[in-house]
Amino acid sequence: MALVVQKYGGTSVGTTDRIKNVASRIIKTYEAGNEVVVVVSAMSGETNKLVALADAMCDIPDNREYDVVVATGEQVTIGLLAMHLKSLGYNAKSYQGWQVPIKTDSTFSKARIESIDDTKIRADLKAGSIIIVAGFQGVDKDGNVTTLGRGGSDTSAVALAAALKADVCEIYTDVDGIYTTDPNICKDATKVDKISYDEMLELASLGAKVLQLRSVEFAKKYSVDIHVRSSLNENTGTIVTREDKDMEGILVSGVAYDKNEAKIAVLGVPDKPGIAARLLTPLSDAAIPVDMIVQNVSHDGLTDLTFTVTKADLKKALQITNEAAKEIDAKEIVTKEDIAKVSIVGLGMRSHSGVATRMFSALSKNNINIAMISTSEIKISVVIDEKYTELAVRILHEEFGLAG
Amino acid sequence: MALVVQKYGGTSVGTTDRIKNVASRIIKTYEAGNEVVVVVSAMSGETNKLVALADAMCDIPDNREYDVVVATGEQVTIGLLAMHLKSLGYNAKSYQGWQVPIKTDSTFSKARIESIDDTKIRADLKAGSIIIVAGFQGVDKDGNVTTLGRGGSDTSAVALAAALKADVCEIYTDVDGIYTTDPNICKDATKVDKISYDEMLELASLGAKVLQLRSVEFAKKYSVDIHVRSSLNENTGTIVTREDKDMEGILVSGVAYDKNEAKIAVLGVPDKPGIAARLLTPLSDAAIPVDMIVQNVSHDGLTDLTFTVTKADLKKALQITNEAAKEIDAKEIVTKEDIAKVSIVGLGMRSHSGVATRMFSALSKNNINIAMISTSEIKISVVIDEKYTELAVRILHEEFGLAG
Numbered sequence: 001m002a003l004v005v006q007k008y009g010g011t012s013v014g015t016t017d018r019i020k021n022v023a024s025r026i027i028k029t030y031e032a033g034n035e036v037v038v039v040v041s042a043m044s045g046e047t048n049k050l051v052a053l054a055d056a057m058c059d060i061p062d063n064r065e066y067d068v069v070v071a072t073g074e075q076v077t078i079g080l081l082a083m084h085l086k087s088l089g090y091n092a093k094s095y096q097g098w099q100v101p102i103k104t105d106s107t108f109s110k111a112r113i114e115s116i117d118d119t120k121i122r123a124d125l126k127a128g129s130i131i132i133v134a135g136f137q138g139v140d141k142d143g144n145v146t147t148l149g150r151g152g153s154d155t156s157a158v159a160l161a162a163a164l165k166a167d168v169c170e171i172y173t174d175v176d177g178i179y180t181t182d183p184n185i186c187k188d189a190t191k192v193d194k195i196s197y198d199e200m201l202e203l204a205s206l207g208a209k210v211l212q213l214r215s216v217e218f219a220k221k222y223s224v225d226i227h228v229r230s231s232l233n234e235n236t237g238t239i240v241t242r243e244d245k246d247m248e249g250i251l252v253s254g255v256a257y258d259k260n261e262a263k264i265a266v267l268g269v270p271d272k273p274g275i276a277a278r279l280l281t282p283l284s285d286a287a288i289p290v291d292m293i294v295q296n297v298s299h300d301g302l303t304d305l306t307f308t309v310t311k312a313d314l315k316k317a318l319q320i321t322n323e324a325a326k327e328i329d330a331k332e333i334v335t336k337e338d339i340a341k342v343s344i345v346g347l348g349m350r351s352h353s354g355v356a357t358r359m360f361s362a363l364s365k366n367n368i369n370i371a372m373i374s375t376s377e378i379k380i381s382v383v384i385d386e387k388y389t390e391l392a393v394r395i396l397h398e399e400f401g402l403a404g
Numbered sequence: 405m406a407l408v409v410q411k412y413g414g415t416s417v418g419t420t421d422r423i424k425n426v427a428s429r430i431i432k433t434y435e436a437g438n439e440v441v442v443v444v445s446a447m448s449g450e451t452n453k454l455v456a457l458a459d460a461m462c463d464i465p466d467n468r469e470y471d472v473v474v475a476t477g478e479q480v481t482i483g484l485l486a487m488h489l490k491s492l493g494y495n496a497k498s499y500q501g502w503q504v505p506i507k508t509d510s511t512f513s514k515a516r517i518e519s520i521d522d523t524k525i526r527a528d529l530k531a532g533s534i535i536i537v538a539g540f541q542g543v544d545k546d547g548n549v550t551t552l553g554r555g556g557s558d559t560s561a562v563a564l565a566a567a568l569k570a571d572v573c574e575i576y577t578d579v580d581g582i583y584t585t586d587p588n589i590c591k592d593a594t595k596v597d598k599i600s601y602d603e604m605l606e607l608a609s610l611g612a613k614v615l616q617l618r619s620v621e622f623a624k625k626y627s628v629d630i631h632v633r634s635s636l637n638e639n640t641g642t643i644v645t646r647e648d649k650d651m652e653g654i655l656v657s658g659v660a661y662d663k664n665e666a667k668i669a670v671l672g673v674p675d676k677p678g679i680a681a682r683l684l685t686p687l688s689d690a691a692i693p694v695d696m697i698v699q700n701v702s703h704d705g706l707t708d709l710t711f712t713v714t715k716a717d718l719k720k721a722l723q724i725t726n727e728a729a730k731e732i733d734a735k736e737i738v739t740k741e742d743i744a745k746v747s748i749v750g751l752g753m754r755s756h757s758g759v760a761t762r763m764f765s766a767l768s769k770n771n772i773n774i775a776m777i778s779t780s781e782i783k784i785s786v787v788i789d790e791k792y793t794e795l796a797v798r799i800l801h802e803e804f805g806l807a808g
Contacts, residue, residue: 051422055485057420057423058491065483065484066483068483069484071479074474079458079473082466087466098502145500296682
């Protein structure tokens, strides 16, 4: 007997019929002798509807009240799923975040899970119940409802799996697992059987939207094995797990891309110590995340500083940067939105040199110009013209032998 | 400075624009120097949508999970209203039932309020906040979400007013108050300025659907003045309050009708002690409320027993009655659905005789046949053919001088 945590996303519970399908899968796992804890998202479209209502009430909704509204989406799903299981004769019980409780900090809309009290769930599991928990939500120390941000249900599932010391955390989605790249771009993209937390973290943050970044951080911290798989078939998906010897043999595990960033270049800045801080601190004060940062070598005492933000933040970031640029006597500010970030990720890079060179050559051979470069121990990202995104992904996928 | 509890029903908060109108009214009350606690229902139509989802999941939804689903309707409204008030610069805070907490028993879908802890709300009121509470919902001793049944938000409001010792409980609706009868039937129906709890209880239970019955019971028990008024204008509505000397002078305060009942007649029953109990106990065991009961005088050792149930319960009630009738050797069972109950209510009846005679004569003069009669201290009800309902109401409204 194993303890299995399963998470079903919005598409998997998008209609009452799909919720019934999910129930069948849960029953199969339960009947096989497992203890089952299920985490569900809101029915697809519901969260957007709730957000639209909030937007109709005011320009910038109060965060506490926004969470009160959007948390209802998951609450509906848990009730519907639990009542269906009960109507089929199974013991099932729904839990909202505050009922578990899943304790979070008070950062409404982006709350972080602090602790999970598993007493009630354990007692119900022992009594033979199937547990249905609302994803995406928790409760802070003052009894306010909080939500974990888009995709937060993944984190709810992994955190529950950690708290319950579950044998596995299955994340059901509409794809078969993690692919070497986007199959919509590369027909020969292949499913990865096993991938390390660190590689998954890089891929998640690079725009491969299968898992929420924080859920992978959580899984790594508590060594929770995540099984990403399809809710439409019985295929084995991808296991996200601790790094092992085999994984290091693979130079590059995947190619990711992200069209969601924009570039801001501050040109002709007098090259003095502290200019990067003076430019970027106001942005972090305004809670605008900056991704890639490049500072060119100085010519004639002037230097250029280029960085990327999400397209959604561009307008606000530009406004802030304009002010900061005046203070440091920058000559000009240039922005560019039609860019893309293309990245390769692999544990093997750590022990093999020359991966970056191979990447740059492959792109240059195909006349794709590189505007920015950023690297980590297991990742190399480049910024290129947006129109070359698909081409670059295909080139790199082939260059590093990822085709099926 | 007064403490005002205001309740807004589903129609008053039916769209985001209407919620904004409600906010204006709340602000007006707050700016006049009052402490304001607001109870809201789900946006009109939302509860029906949630019920439809539950119905799609199973034939008879589990009560606990049903409450989890339908309680979301009110949760959305409190969040939207609170965020709008905050965006206008007012301190506002939403409360779900469990957050107050409003403690109920565990009768899911028809829970009864047991106690309200006013500590948190009092503290927030003191800090200048406008309090927005989800109507219709509470929490039981085990931390399960419960709901109070249709119209339960009225009861939430009155119970909060009692707990907070509010100066008044304003129930906002889409009519101007309590009328002497349904203005759709009688063009000259008039608004009643003041009515006693007992009269309102009779009217509420007789199908004048302005207030939930239990809310009036609660108001009577804790002497809470209810002000029923329109959310569309500033008119004074009807005050539901303790009985006073003036009220006794009025013979009949209102004429009510109810087309929602059906009649079951059990004919040719051997007239022995205990037959009524043997017929009716199985119905009460099945939680089917029986309203009017009439047993005719016995002829040749045989008697007839007639009673009414709601049309919704008819099928089930008939099945149960068929079995019970066999056991007591009844000859025949006859049902009739096209009936209506028409009633007059008034404190004055207690001290004036002849009211019943006047009622029966007025109906008979117009050739309306009376099938059943039932009376209480302050009410006389008759069952007639459904097609005469409107005529009977108009006749009685005129007979007792209720026209404007």
